[in-house]
Amino acid sequence: MLKITGLQAGYGKVLVLHGLDLVVPRGNLVTLIGSNGAGKTTTLRAISGMIKPQAGQVFLDDQDIAGKPSHKIARAGLAHSPEGRRVFATLSVEDNLTLGAFSRLIGVRAKGDVSADLDRAFVMFPRLAERRKQLAGTLSGGEQQMLAIGRALMLNPSVLLLDEPSMGLAPLLVAEVFRAIANLKAQSITMLLVEQFAAAALEVADYAYVLENGRITISGKAADLKNDPAVKAAYLGGH
């Protein structure tokens, strides 16, 4: 479970998030939608410790992780597939996935069966299996996106943050990424999804929040938001 209260964060002196409240119940898929520059990426960064929140609490299960360095937050069980994929370009696909399990391999997080999880990632993304030894920097955008998701899953996370997994992908690949997300949901993985394609995100999510200028303006069951006139007008192309 992920629970955020009164989260404020920004860059330097500029505040981007003005007190955010948000809950992702265990096993749920929650989506955060909003226009460009609304602060979606900033929200995920403040949760995972890439930037330090200026105020507020972030509870991962019952531990307050706000303000901790990102490696400690990861070790506590929060995985973040960041905006722009950020794969390790000079390392192979397999090494990228292995590094996702770094905390488990050095014994600061329950180890489980890393090689079985590696096999599972390759089953989930067969395109990666074919490219096991290829350098991540030479993958196509879609393949890199799958790698970024697979790498985050290698943590065996209790909560997974996904930042625009469909960004820059061809429609066919977008469908593939959403199939993967639906698949993760079926495995009851707790997820917070940030998406451009609001319609697709609302289709797969349980619950949704709308972010505008660093504030939550609308929230509710995803199925309800799909039919909300304001949401329709602003984010679903008015259909």
Add this chain to the structure above:
Amino acid sequence: MDVFIQLVVSGISVGMIYATIAFGYQLTFATSRTLNFGQGEALMLGAVVGLSLMPVLGYWAMLPVVLAFGLLQGVVVERLGVARAVAQKSEFGWVMSTIALGVIFKNVAENIWGRDDLKFPSPLPETPVVIAGAHILPMEFLILAGALAMMLAVELFNRRTIWGKAVVATANDSDAAGLMGINTPQIVTLSYAMSSMTAAFAGVLIAPVTLTGATMGTALGLKAFAVAIIGGLTSGLGVIVGGILLGISEKMTGYYLATGYADVPGLFLLLLVLAIRPDGLFGKRAIKKV
């Protein structure tokens, strides 16, 4: 002709020392975009500590102790001189502090080992072997093999072990590495440790064929810096080629012009570097990505 071969071989061996030190510069640059300007002093400390251990342990058993000492010395440099600058993303704080630490190490060494140059006993026979008419010191082969082995070992560590992969990941994208649970400040410390370890090892490799003492490191560190800039701060092959070219041209200058001029090519190279990239040394490429 035989003299020529001789010069080439000893040029290669001293060139591999430059390459090893330059390789050390690369290790810290990769993870933190910072350099240890006391790298020459790390080499010197390895040599003088090795010298003191020689009577007790002998050359071969002394090596692992010197490697461990080098690791530790690198941790000290990073913790005292670099960690805060990196955390604050300060661009130049580390330049002054690594230079200052180098000066301190040199003064400490002068107090313990004196100001005079000392003779480091050679682990191999000091009579040259004759190959194709050229007289070559066995130690020169050991330097070549040792330097290559050290670089290969570091490379293997980076490719094969989970900690080595964490080092490469941090070099690729430090923020993303943090998301993997990698404690990136700790990885920067590790890369300083490895960098000083390679320098300390270069120190005990070269000590038997040169004069050993508190002042031996400074010029070596500077010339290797020029090699690192010319050869590229990211290319392992670049520093090997650059180091060997410098080593050979020094030996040739020393023999065919005058012994006193042996340092000229290295200093010339340094001036050339400063002329080509006056602010570019740690300019744009060194600015930490935010």
